[in-house]
Amino acid sequence: MVNFETSPEMYRHWKLKIEGAVATLSMDVQEDVTLNEGYKLKLNSYDLGVDIELADAVQRLRFEHPEVEVVVISSLKPRIFCAGANIYMLGTSSHAFKVNFCKFTNETRCAIEDASMNSGQRYIAALNGTASGGGYELAIACDEIYLVDDGNSAISLPEVPLLGVLPGTGGLTRLVDKRKVRRDRADVFSTLAEGLKGKRAKEWGLIDGYFPTSKFQEAVAAHVQSIVEGNKRQKAERGVKLNPLQVEVSDDGREYKYVQLKLNRDGRYADLTVHAPQAETPTTIEEIETLGDAYWPLQAYRELDDALLHLRVNQLEIGLVCLRTEGKIADVLKVDETLAAHQDHWLVREIILHMARTLRRLDLTAKSFFALIEPGSCFAGNLLELALSADRTYMLNDPEEKVEVAASILNKGALPMSNGLTRLQSRFLAEPEMADAVFEHEGTFDTEAAEEAGLVTFAPDDLDWEDEIRVAIEERTSLSPDALTGMEASLRFAGPETLDTKIYGRLTAWQNWIFQRPNATGPQGALTNYGKPTQPQFDYKRT
């Protein structure tokens, strides 16, 4: 069972050092501290355990150290920055684990870019040694890349020539779409096992600069200092501590304070319920700061994020997640109102950005989602996004009992999908005016109004409800899980494309395909044979 919670005092592979506005995140992977058996993490190569720490550090820098303006990512190992994902780990992992590993590491790198773009924390990759494969992919997720010029250190993406797989942690996409490297040069670079050193790498736009060993630390430090000095943004005074989540784990699921995950293993589905705040929520910044990580939108979404990761990696057989909410609509809307009123305050900004990332994690989760809207639920404002992110939404139509949903200003753009649109915009691509109409509607939507507004898929009445939901669940969980994954990945992301959707859609899909190909993972495949005395044997048919 993989645990996604950690904190700096527990890190085994990273050192986080904060000095004023500059954080240094140094990779120093412990070879023997692995998540699974059968491999050693040599040369700062990483497994999921290493990346969970990195993801934690990126998250904490935003909440706990808002004073940080530049994050330098480097390594404590001489002459090596990072050798990328551990090949033996990949070679011995199941297909599902490889896919989940890549998805999580991709999300970590997108979180770095999100921090840079939205939280004003600029990431500098200080490559004090060779960065190969996932090592260079980590660098290219940073804003700037500097490489030591020691006659030896290089950057490389050796996945294609050495392993028969892709630089699938965003590498290929960021080469041509983020750094906009000329495609023929990207082709040469991606097939060159030994990679490129400083001069050529700079010429081709793969790095931003290179310095001789003797001046490397100093030159990077001077550049970092110049960024800090040029930075005009208002400095936050002190951060908010992210304490460990309290979760009660049982065979049947996980019970957090606001989130409950109930596994129905026989039926291969889960109920995932988010509760509205149970007490009065604060309305002022001072109260929010005092509450810190106990403030509902932060705590509930941290819990939701953890539950989603758990579902993905530890509960592979669960194919369908029924999204439910419990509580008062007014309480959720009050939270949104407060968040919207203070959205320019750094902490509120970070809370909203975190909610958005969690919802994107949901969009990218390879499970089916049905939202079930029943009496006592509170699909309102930020929680309405759960219904909008679901593959389908069922809302009870019961004349005896009121069932309602509601929108808030947070549905208007604060919680964007990976494609850059709101979930309402994505839903109403054919009739954009329907998205506007949701906000022109006064008050809550009862079932009929919600159906008319296009917010729900089906609205069975109380006589049909139970049967219809049961049949829908049974039907969904009977279908091929692979076909569903491909279908959902296609239907969820209509409209515009971004770097993120290209990574999760195109690049990931090709990588998953290759991960299934005998040329990579068969007994004589390149990934299987890496480091062995045997040579890979390819079936050279092009497909």
Added chain:
Amino acid sequence: MVNFETSPEMYRHWKLKIEGAVATLSMDVQEDVTLNEGYKLKLNSYDLGVDIELADAVQRLRFEHPEVEVVVISSLKPRIFCAGANIYMLGTSSHAFKVNFCKFTNETRCAIEDASMNSGQRYIAALNGTASGGGYELAIACDEIYLVDDGNSAISLPEVPLLGVLPGTGGLTRLVDKRKVRRDRADVFSTLAEGLKGKRAKEWGLIDGYFPTSKFQEAVAAHVQSIVEGNKRQKAERGVKLNPLQVEVSDDGREYKYVQLKLNRDGRYADLTVHAPQAETPTTIEEIETLGDAYWPLQAYRELDDALLHLRVNQLEIGLVCLRTEGKIADVLKVDETLAAHQDHWLVREIILHMARTLRRLDLTAKSFFALIEPGSCFAGNLLELALSADRTYMLNDPEEKVEVAASILNKGALPMSNGLTRLQSRFLAEPEMADAVFEHEGTFDTEAAEEAGLVTFAPDDLDWEDEIRVAIEERTSLSPDALTGMEASLRFAGPETLDTKIYGRLTAWQNWIFQRPNATGPQGALTNYGKPTQPQFDYKRT
């Protein structure tokens, strides 16, 4: 060996009828006329042979029948429009064949949309019976869809629920991105084996109308007539006949008039050479019309298209294609000048559109391409696109012998890639001014100028040339063909995304992944078990 050449008098599965401005293309698949053994084409299901005829018809309508303004696609079988790709054919095909089959059928459907958008031939799907799977995917590639309302006929995408694969011939993408069907409805529709009938299908935007059986023909005909009457475009007088290509086939390759394909089977690469026109080319429309399909840009690109299809489907082991040209740069530029001068004439427009489609076929071919620019070559104007479409370009730098390339106005937008950009724009995403500079340059580019302008990847001198090319070819063909396919699909299409790139990138990649999954194609997979007494057995782990 699959042959991609056909013509209406040879069709076995389609009837093409022209009446004034209206063409009717009726599907009447002969069960026993199959491309391979082991299946029957029941219920207007199709294999590659059926689609080759459709592609031919779509192409001929543009060249031979420019007077046609509306193309009605229907079926001659009672109560069935088309049951989609034949499942038994898919179930018994190799992975590579399935992938190539899907790619070709996708290109045919994109060609329909290209004809509609650029040639003013509007496509109407007249569904006189059920359209399932690929049948509905064909319909959704048309501009409008009308369904008979006979209490029985439905549209459906049953791939996910019945076969454990995707509606991968553009189906899922066109649902949400072309027709912009609401994603939750698309989800329901794509998991509903029996599909939807007229009323609900119209409500959800899946069709444009439905008519009772007794009025169906009449209603469609009236609508078609209203389109023709409302059409103001200038009518072309007569078309140009597309005669069969003359090709000499040998063990070593294919010899056309202007295109030569030479296979180096041992080295797993091919030389594909395009020759410039050998005689004076015409400059007036009258001369062009007289030449017809013998006019160089039409004949050479038809030959190139055929060679590419042959390479894809019949020469799987060829992993690399070396693109070469022979002839005088001035002769090629003269053709471009003539085409540009007459680009508003329907025939010239069609010739240019065909060149663009052929070049896009090249972009989408799962082989590596190296352009080799040597003395006597003519990578100029439209043929410069070959160099720009290559994964890499090598240009000889020889002080003794002049080697040159040149741009023409046709490089400025007439030959767009699937992403909507020119190949120069795609190349210079980081520095758009470099694309402009190509056109500001006077005259041809010698090797040094071409290198400086960013048009070539490497410019070895005469001492190194032979060795460098040999090593590059050997290295390329030694790599995993699957990793190369995924890499090239990622690096070739930087920048914006379109319906087409989404289909060939995202949807195709997911489909290819699923085609490899035991849940689809394993001994107990859904595709393998379709129509058998045994039930598919799924591994329900979600990935």
